Every structure is written in structure tokens, then in C-alpha cells.
Amino acid sequence: MRSVLAPSLSLPLAATLLACGLTGCASRDEAAGRPDLTRYYDQEISWEPCSREQDRTVRDETRNAGRTAECARLTVPHSYDAPGKGELRLALMRYRAADRDHRLGSLVVGFGGQGASGLGQLGARGPDGFGKAAARYDLVTFDPRGAGASSPARCGTGDGLPDARGRDDDADGAAELADRIDDRARALRDCAERTGPVLPYLGTVHAAKDLDVLRAALGEDRLNYLGYAQGTRLGAAYAHRYPHKVGRMVLDSVDDPAPDLRRNALARTASYQKALRHAVEICTRRGDEDCILGSDTDRAMETVTAAFNRLDEHPLPWVNGTTLDRDAAVTQTMGLLRSREGLPEAPNLLAAIVHRLRPGEAAHMAREAVARAGGKDAGDRAGAPSVTAAVNCADTRSRYTADQVAAAYDDFVEASPVFGPALAAGMAACTGWPQAGDDGAHDVAAPRAPKILLHTPEFDPATPVAWLRRMARALGPSAVTMTDTGGGHGVYGSSDADCVNEKVDAFLLDGRLPADRTRCT
Incomplete structure (x- = not known):
């Protein structure tokens, strides 16, 4: 012991x-x-096959993980300052290193998806989804406190809370959005009673302390860490608090270190529009003969926007007997834009919507991309709104009323006529949340930490590339940045990201860093 x-x-x-x-x-x-x-x-972690897990939530999260996946629990205090106030048990999962003779230790993977299950995302990717790292590291992940099987936040009944998305970009969209936000805020205020005593102890600061307990329980002197999206903010918070315990750390699709809900929601909306144009250009650069959207990118974008607006009144017959309305089209398009492998199919999905064609392979790939990203409401709308609020609202003091969101609605539509009506609700993610936020997690300065590798694609829709630069400035001299000319979100491990995979593998396996501001093409 x-x-x-x-x-x-x-x-x-x-x-x-x-x-x-x-x-x-x-x-x-x-x-x-x-x-x-x-x-x-x-603590010493007792691992056993996930197939033997008795917890129903863990069984659901790991149903696609395969027979080699192992699960366990880690006990942490509600409060590290007052450990007598109660405890919770974090759900853990791992794949053991394939090459155990040359094992380098454990690589803890922190996923994004705003409260989505780490166990579910690791299981969905499997060890093959992490480049060469799976050969020499045990891949370990967890459900962060307040999410998944780790004392999840609960609000309302059933699956969570009323939807808070606007309908479209017409005059009624802002008013309808405000009404839905008011409904959701009333439900969020019920979270304190339903969630229980852990509610005041959620957020990145507490999760960073959990990471250090996990590091020790894994028997590691230093934390080797791979963070995606929101998991990058957790990694940065760890480096700030435990700089001498940082091992090899990679932050992929880098989040904003100091989130403000209005600023972030608008930036993300513009980034989705930028990624959409990139997807259209993949097609239009091929010319009229090879691109059903034509060869003029500006005209194609106007046509795509009009087609999405038309879906409000005239949904399309779609795959498996379903219909494609505007909301479903937005969700599926976002899924393809986030998926490195699915991105090339985005123009085909858009063409089917524009020309009202029988859905083909793009429609199926869109559904799969959304599923890989975490479910029906993946990405920026991942998980039940209660879990999203629990994981995020502790980290920001920003709170906006329904009227303030309605007043900003046109700004979102201007940032993206396609995605703005849906993403405007992100500004109200914490409206009604029963706990005050704390900006203490915004300080991630880690000048004494070893070098940390940061990467974001230039056309990442969910974490704008500008956030990479914000995080690098906040971390200080420990940050080494890398971009690539492609799209997608959470790119390391993708099958068509050779340059990114090669450079991340070199760092994780051999400690060789690329030059700062490297740009993969």
C-alpha cells in the first residue's frame, strides 16, 4: 500500500x-x-471487466466498449477543503496497453461534450481511435463529477429539461426562444433538490483535484494526459495547480480558458458557419461537373441557407422512415462538420437538402457521426441540459436572462443564418442554475509546468482556432501550439489526420515536440 x-x-x-x-x-x-x-x-484501484459491472449507468455507457474494457471506482471527497462533508465515487474505465513489455504508464483521457460520459466516449472510439498511444499506454478515462455515473446532476423528470432552441430566423424565433428559456430556467432551479449535496462541488477546480487523486491511485508520479475540447480546460487547470506533477500533456481542440456564455456561444456559432463554408468549398473547388452545389461558393452558401429555411415548413422524407426538419438537418450537419472522417460527406448531405434528393450515404454517415459525437444532441448540445449546466455553470459567473438572449438573437442569426437560431440558446445555458458561478477556474497560468502540446484545426466548428491562442497566452511559456489546415473536432486518432497523429505520437511516445506554431497541411 x-x-x-x-x-x-x-x-x-x-x-x-x-x-x-x-x-x-x-x-x-x-x-x-x-x-x-x-x-x-x-487508494488502490480494483479493476474488473466492465461486463461484470452492476451499475446500470456504467453498463449502458460501456455496452460498445468490447471485452477488453475494464471498469472501477475512485472515491473522492465532495470538498477537498472539508473532506468530512461527504464523498462520491467516480466511474473509471481503461484499456490496458497492447505492448505491455514497452508500457509507458497510464494516459488519462479527458473528453469534451459538455458533461457527456467519458466511459461512453472511450468505449465508442475503442483503443484503435488513439493513434499509437494505445500500444504503450493504458488508456484511462472517467465520468467527471456531476456527469454520467459519477453522481450526475438531475433536474426535472425524464430525460432532463425542456428544449431551449429557437425555431428559425423569422420574427417569431426570438420570442419563442425566450419562452423556452424561461421554461428551462424554472426546471433548472429544481436541480438543487434533485441533485443532492454534491451540487456545490461541481466544476473544473474540483475535477482537477480529482485528477490528482486519480494520478496517485494509478501509481503515477506524473500525470500523462490527453484532453479533448472541454477536457483541455481541465488539463490546463491541472497544470496550473500541479505544475510539478504534469507529465506528457496534449490538449486537442482547445477550449476557451475563461468562458463567458454570450461570447463563447457567438464565437462557436461563427465557427460553425466557417466550417460549413469550408465543407461547401471542398465541393465547389471541383467545379460544376463534379459538384452538385456548383462552382460558386457564395451562391452555394445562399442556396444552402434557403434550403434550411425551407425545411421549417416542408420537411424531407429521410432515412429509416423518418423526416428531416430544420432541427434534424442542423444536428446532422453539425455532426458531419465535427467528424474528421465524416466531413467529406457534408457536401453530399447539403446537396440532398438543397435539391430535395433521396438521401444517400451522406445521410447515414451524418447519423453515425452524430452518434460518435455522443448521441442525438451531441457536441454543443451534448447530454441532458442538467448535466451540461452542472459541468459548465460552476466555471463562469455569466448569467443571461431570456430577454437578453432574445435581444442578442439577431446577432446569432447574423453570425450564422443556418446554425444561429439553434446555437443562440447556448447563451442561456446557465439561466436558472441554482448555484453561483466561480471564475476561479479561469486562471490556468502554468509557467513552471513542462511543455504542453496544444492543437486545433483551422476549421474546427466547436472550438474556434482563436481559443487555441487564448489558451496558449493563458498557460504561458509552457504552451507549444500546432494547427492544421483541415476541419473536424478532436482530431488526434482520426484515420485521415496523418500529420497531426505523427506529431502527437512523437510527443506522447518519445517526448519529441514539434516547433511552436507548427502548421500541418
């Missing part, structure tokens, strides 16, 4: 540092007389 000592203030500084170096103390805070967290840092 590993032993972790909580050094007292009376120890000389040198002895305190030596004790922490040998035992893996939780943080510098413990040397300043913080509560004793030894029992959490002394």
Missing part, C-alpha cells in the same frame, strides 16, 4: 519538499496545513 504523508507546518521546508517528492503529496496546499487527504491518495 502506498503511503502519503501530510506534512505539518513545523517541518523544515526541505524536509517537506522531500516528503512530497517521495510520496506524491496532493499539492503544495497540504504543506500549508490543509486537511489530511491521505486516505484518498492511498
Whole structure:
């Protein structure tokens, strides 16, 4: 059994540092007389096949994980400052390294998707979805507190909360959106009673402390970490608080380190529009003979916008006996834009919508891309709204009323006539949430951390490439940035991202970093 000592203030500084170096103390805070967290840092994880898991949520999350997936639990306190206030058990999952003779340790994977299950996303990708890392690392993930099988936030009844998306870009869209936001805010206020005592202890700061307990329980002196999207903010928060415990860290599709709901929702809306134009240009560059959308990108974009508006009144017959209305078209298009492999099929999906054609392979790929991204409401609308709020609202003080969202509605439509009506609701994600936000997680400066590799595609729809630069500035000299000229979201491990995979693999496996501001083509 590993032993972790909580050094007292009376120890000389040198002895305190030596004790922490040998035992893996939780943080510098413990040397300043913080509560004793030894029992959490002394845990040993008991892994067993996920197929034996009794928890229904874990079984559902890992149903596609395969027989080699292993599951476990990790106990953490509600509050690290007052551990007597209660505990929760984080759901864990891993795939063991394929080449155990040359194993490098554990690589903890932190996923995005605004509260979506880490277990579900690792299981959906499988070990083959992580480049060469799966050969030499145990791939480990978790459901963060407040999500999945880790004391999830609960609000309302059934699947969660009323939808809060606008209908379209006509004059009634803003008013309808405001009404739906009011309904959802009333439901969110019910979360405090239904979620229980863990509610005040959600958010990135607490999750970063959970990561350090996980590092110790895995027997690692340093945390090797791969974060996607929102998981990049968690990785940065860890580096800020535990710079001397950072191992090889990669942040892919980098999130904004200091989120504000209005600013972020508008930036993401514009980024989806940019990615849509990129997808259209993939087609129009081939010319009239090879592109059913034509050869004029501006005209094609106007045609696509009109086709989406037409779906409000005239849905299309679609795959498996379904119909494609505007909301379904937006969801499926977003799914393809987020998927590196699915992106080339986006023009075909758009052509089917524009010309009202019988759906072909693009429609099926769109559904699969959405499923891979986390379900029907994946990506920016991932998971039940209660889980989305639980994971995000602790990290920002920004709160906007329904009237403020309605007043900004035209700005969203201007940023993207196609996606703006749907994404405007992101500004109201925390309206009605019963806990005040804390901007403390926004400070991610980590000048004493080792080098951290950051990557975002230039046409990433969900995490604009500008956020890469914001995060790099916030981290400081530890940040090494990389972009590529393609699209998609969460690119490392994708089958058609050779340059990105090669450079990330070189860092994770051999510690070789690319030059700062490398651009893959």
C-alpha cells in the first residue's frame, strides 16, 4: 500500500519538499496545513471487466466498449477543503496497453461534450481511435463529477429539461426562444433538490483535484494526459495547480480558458458557419461537373441557407422512415462538420437538402457521426441540459436572462443564418442554475509546468482556432501550439489526420515536440 504523508507546518521546508517528492503529496496546499487527504491518495484501484459491472449507468455507457474494457471506482471527497462533508465515487474505465513489455504508464483521457460520459466516449472510439498511444499506454478515462455515473446532476423528470432552441430566423424565433428559456430556467432551479449535496462541488477546480487523486491511485508520479475540447480546460487547470506533477500533456481542440456564455456561444456559432463554408468549398473547388452545389461558393452558401429555411415548413422524407426538419438537418450537419472522417460527406448531405434528393450515404454517415459525437444532441448540445449546466455553470459567473438572449438573437442569426437560431440558446445555458458561478477556474497560468502540446484545426466548428491562442497566452511559456489546415473536432486518432497523429505520437511516445506554431497541411 502506498503511503502519503501530510506534512505539518513545523517541518523544515526541505524536509517537506522531500516528503512530497517521495510520496506524491496532493499539492503544495497540504504543506500549508490543509486537511489530511491521505486516505484518498492511498487508494488502490480494483479493476474488473466492465461486463461484470452492476451499475446500470456504467453498463449502458460501456455496452460498445468490447471485452477488453475494464471498469472501477475512485472515491473522492465532495470538498477537498472539508473532506468530512461527504464523498462520491467516480466511474473509471481503461484499456490496458497492447505492448505491455514497452508500457509507458497510464494516459488519462479527458473528453469534451459538455458533461457527456467519458466511459461512453472511450468505449465508442475503442483503443484503435488513439493513434499509437494505445500500444504503450493504458488508456484511462472517467465520468467527471456531476456527469454520467459519477453522481450526475438531475433536474426535472425524464430525460432532463425542456428544449431551449429557437425555431428559425423569422420574427417569431426570438420570442419563442425566450419562452423556452424561461421554461428551462424554472426546471433548472429544481436541480438543487434533485441533485443532492454534491451540487456545490461541481466544476473544473474540483475535477482537477480529482485528477490528482486519480494520478496517485494509478501509481503515477506524473500525470500523462490527453484532453479533448472541454477536457483541455481541465488539463490546463491541472497544470496550473500541479505544475510539478504534469507529465506528457496534449490538449486537442482547445477550449476557451475563461468562458463567458454570450461570447463563447457567438464565437462557436461563427465557427460553425466557417466550417460549413469550408465543407461547401471542398465541393465547389471541383467545379460544376463534379459538384452538385456548383462552382460558386457564395451562391452555394445562399442556396444552402434557403434550403434550411425551407425545411421549417416542408420537411424531407429521410432515412429509416423518418423526416428531416430544420432541427434534424442542423444536428446532422453539425455532426458531419465535427467528424474528421465524416466531413467529406457534408457536401453530399447539403446537396440532398438543397435539391430535395433521396438521401444517400451522406445521410447515414451524418447519423453515425452524430452518434460518435455522443448521441442525438451531441457536441454543443451534448447530454441532458442538467448535466451540461452542472459541468459548465460552476466555471463562469455569466448569467443571461431570456430577454437578453432574445435581444442578442439577431446577432446569432447574423453570425450564422443556418446554425444561429439553434446555437443562440447556448447563451442561456446557465439561466436558472441554482448555484453561483466561480471564475476561479479561469486562471490556468502554468509557467513552471513542462511543455504542453496544444492543437486545433483551422476549421474546427466547436472550438474556434482563436481559443487555441487564448489558451496558449493563458498557460504561458509552457504552451507549444500546432494547427492544421483541415476541419473536424478532436482530431488526434482520426484515420485521415496523418500529420497531426505523427506529431502527437512523437510527443506522447518519445517526448519529441514539434516547433511552436507548427502548421500541418
